[in-house]
Amino acid sequence: MIKSLRGMNDMFDSKKFQYFIKIASQIAKNYGYSYTQTPLLEESLLFKRSVGESSDIVGKEMYQFTDKGGHDVCLRPEGTAGIVRAFIQNKLDKAGGQYRFFYHGPMFRYERPQKGRLREFHQFGVESFGEINVYEDATIIMMVNDIFNKLGITFKLKLNSLGDKNCMPQYRKKLLLFLQNHIDEICDDCKRRKDTNPIRVLDCKSGNCQAIYVNAPKLINNLCFTCKDDFLKLQEILKVNDIDFEIDTHLVRGLDYYSKTAFEFVSDAIGTQSAIAGGGRYDRLVEFLDGKATAAVGFAIGIERILELIDIPQNNREGWYFGAMDDKFVSLIFSLTFKKRKTDKAIASLYPRNLKTHLRYADKQNVRYCAIIGENEFNKNQIWIKDMQEKTETNININKL
Ligand code: HAM
Numbered sequence: 001m002i003k004s005l006r007g008m009n010d011m012f013d014s015k016k017f018q019y020f021i022k023i024a025s026q027i028a029k030n031y032g033y034s035y036t037q038t039p040l041l042e043e044s045l046l047f048k049r050s051v052g053e054s055s056d057i058v059g060k061e062m063y064q065f066t067d068k069g070g071h072d073v074c075l076r077p078e079g080t081a082g083i084v085r086a087f088i089q090n091k092l093d094k095a096g097g098q099y100r101f102f103y104h105g106p107m108f109r110y111e112r113p114q115k116g117r118l119r120e121f122h123q124f125g126v127e128s129f130g131e132i133n134v135y136e137d138a139t140i141i142m143m144v145n146d147i148f149n150k151l152g153i154t155f156k157l158k159l160n161s162l163g164d165k166n167c168m169p170q171y172r173k174k175l176l177l178f179l180q181n182h183i184d185e186i187c188d189d190c191k192r193r194k195d196t197n198p199i200r201v202l203d204c205k206s207g208n209c210q211a212i213y214v215n216a217p218k219l220i221n222n223l224c225f226t227c228k229d230d231f232l233k234l235q236e237i238l239k240v241n242d243i244d245f246e247i248d249t250h251l252v253r254g255l256d257y258y259s260k261t262a263f264e265f266v267s268d269a270i271g272t273q274s275a276i277a278g279g280g281r282y283d284r285l286v287e288f289l290d291g292k293a294t295a296a297v298g299f300a301i302g303i304e305r306i307l308e309l310i311d312i313p314q315n316n317r318e319g320w321y322f323g324a325m326d327d328k329f330v331s332l333i334f335s336l337t338f339k340k341r342k343t344d345k346a347i348a349s350l351y352p353r354n355l356k357t358h359l360r361y362a363d364k365q366n367v368r369y370c371a372i373i374g375e376n377e378f379n380k381n382q383i384w385i386k387d388m389q390e391k392t393e394t395n396i397n398i399n400k401l
Contacts, residue, residue, distance in 0.1 A: 007111070007119030009304075015366065016307045017122075019316060021104060024124045024147050024301070028102035031143050033126050036101040038082035040108075044074045050081040050285055052256025054196035061109040075108035078255065079125045080282070080298055081289075087129055088291035098130040104303070116273030116305050125279075125300035129286070132295035134230040137261040137281055138237040140299055144265055144277050145243055147301070151310045155265045155276060157244065160220065160251040161231040162199075164259045165284070167224035172198055174217045182212050202250040210250075218249045227260055234261060257282040261297065270308050277301040317389050319345025321362035325374035327352045333373060336383070336401060362388060371401070 004010060011017060025035065044064050051057050057077045064074040076082055083101055092099055104124040111117055126143065128136055141157065148155055163171060179186065179194045179201065186194075186201070186209050193200040202213055223231060238245055245263075253262050262280035270276070279299025286294040320340050322333045330350060337348035347365055349358060355372060362370035370386045377384050382395045 005119070007113035007117075009118065009120070016310060016312055017303065019312050020151070020303060020306055020310065021124065023150050024104070025102065027143060027146050027150065028126055031100070031126075031139065033100040033102040033128075036083065036086070036103050037105070038076075038079070038086050038103070040076055040106065041073050042076055042082055042085065044072045046081050046085055046289070047074060047077060049288060050084065050255075050257050051078060052197065054193070054200070055254055055256055057109060057254060061111055063108045063110060077109045078107055079103055079105070079123055079300060080127060080255075080257070080285075083125075083127045083298075084285050084289055084291070084296070087127075087294075088286060088289055092129065093286055093291040093294050096130065098128070100126065100128045102126045114273070115271050116302075116308070118304060122303040123300040124303055125298060127296060127298035129294050129296045131297070132283070134234050134261070135237060137230075137234055137297050138241070138243075140279065140297055141238065141263060142241060142243060144279075144299055144301065148265065148276075151306070153267065153276070153306065153309045154269075155267050156246065158248040158251050158264045158266060159235070159238075159245045160248055160262045161223055161227055161260055162252065162258050162262050162280070163219055163223050163227050167222055167227055168199075168219075168259070171217065171219050171222040174222065175199065175201075178216050185212055197256065199252050203252045203254070213250065220247065220249055230260060253278060253280060257285040257288070259283050263299070265301075267305070267309060270305055273305065275302065276305045276309070315389055317366050317368040319347070319365075319367045319369075321347050321349065321358070321365055321367040321370045323349040323358035323362070323370070323372045324352050325354065325358075325372060329373045329378060332378075332398075336371070336398070340401070359386065362386075373398075 047058050047062065053059065062074045062077055067073050083103065087093060104122065106120050107123050108120055110119055113119060126140060128140060175198050179198060187204065187206045190201040190204050190209055204210065251262055251264060258280040260281040264275050265277040266274040267276050268274060277299055281297040283295045286296060322337045324330045324333045330352065334348050337346045340346035349361060358372050359370055368389055370388055372384045377395065381398050383398050383401060384395050386393045
């Protein structure tokens with residue numbers, strides 16, 4: 001028997017998924033974002049230059065291959081780089097102004113599968129271009145907050161600042177000196193990170209390393225004036241708007257493109273893979289990818305992890321189910337369903353069944369109304385309707401349906 005690949009799941013029951021997409025998309029639209037879509041397959045170079053060669057994502061986890069035309073391509077491991085490429089390719093960087101996009105779709109990372117960690121997973125993300133003001137960072141954090149509140153998800157928000165091109169290089173030097181002084185005590189991975197991207201060491205999972213890094217210099221104590229000012233302002237805006245957060249000086253994110261604001265939303269209800277959303281500012285990425293320098297900030301939510309945390313509300317029923325109790329009414333049911341679909345979701349049951357069975361089927365389809373025709377109803381030119389949510393029943397004239 002051929003089975004799906006490890007870490008890649010079928011999504012047979014997609015009701016929760018669709019419910020999540022509906023809520024998140026609506027909120028993104030309320031914040032002024034419009035839907036966009038980019039290809040699943042991109043040139044590998046795009047991710048090497050954006051997510052970074054030193055990251056685990058590019059270094060170890062890409063689904064990378066040479067296509068029939070000899071091009072080095074890969075399945076996208078994340079959504080930001082593709083959107084930035086499209087932004088530049090469509091010359092929006094040159095046009096100037098503000099652009100806000102949201103997207104959702106599959107991402108691919110060749111990771112070791114475990115609960116909450118897949119090789120094909122789905123993200124819902126937003127990317128905002130052209131707004132340098134730190135109010136925009138606060139806005140997208142508030143958007144995630146709104147999405148999670150609407151879904152009834154409790155979370156912790158972790159916040160850090162990764163500095164910019166003025167303060168980061170100086171901090172890097174200090175950190176390197178610290179690492180050099182502890183070189184015999186840190187793990188082999190950290191020794192490697194020291195040479196590729198030293199700030200990654202702060203994220204090391206080894207308890208031994210973490211105990212050493214407690215005394216490492218902190219980036220937030222080494223921020224330049226602008227970064228410090230923005231970081232304080234961001235905290236102030238969040239406080240004024242009742243968004244709880246904690247500062248995590250070791251939050252570095254697994255992608256290289258961030259500067260200044262970095263954040264992660266975590267849940268303590270889904271096990272070790274607790275990050276349910278992550279994001280931050282990436283003011284230099286457009287330029288890195290050969291575009292005109294443009295400020296940018298965004299986030300992505302891991303949809304599979306969210307589905308573990310939500311239940312669809314009981315009043316989520318929508319649309320109609322039409323059924324006949326005798327074969328001779330099936331064609332009428334078929335036509336009524338066809339008409340109803342002009343304005344609503346409608347499902348036709350194409351075989352005659354008794355009322356109880358129809359109601360059971362309608363319930364399974366999660367419809368709001370179950371409409372049935374039998375001999376009695378037909379003789380009066382009526383249709384029997386049950387509101388599956390309010391549990392009320394009524395007969396109405398077929399022409400009024
Ligand atoms: P990320 O932190 O790599 O950020 O991924 C965002 C979210 O995707 C994570 O918080 C997690 O919920 C989910 N996720 C990541 N890997 C897996 C996996 N293997 N299995 C299941 N879920 C996973 C980004 O991807 C950035 N592009 C976010 C961003 C957008 N930054 C700025 N704009």
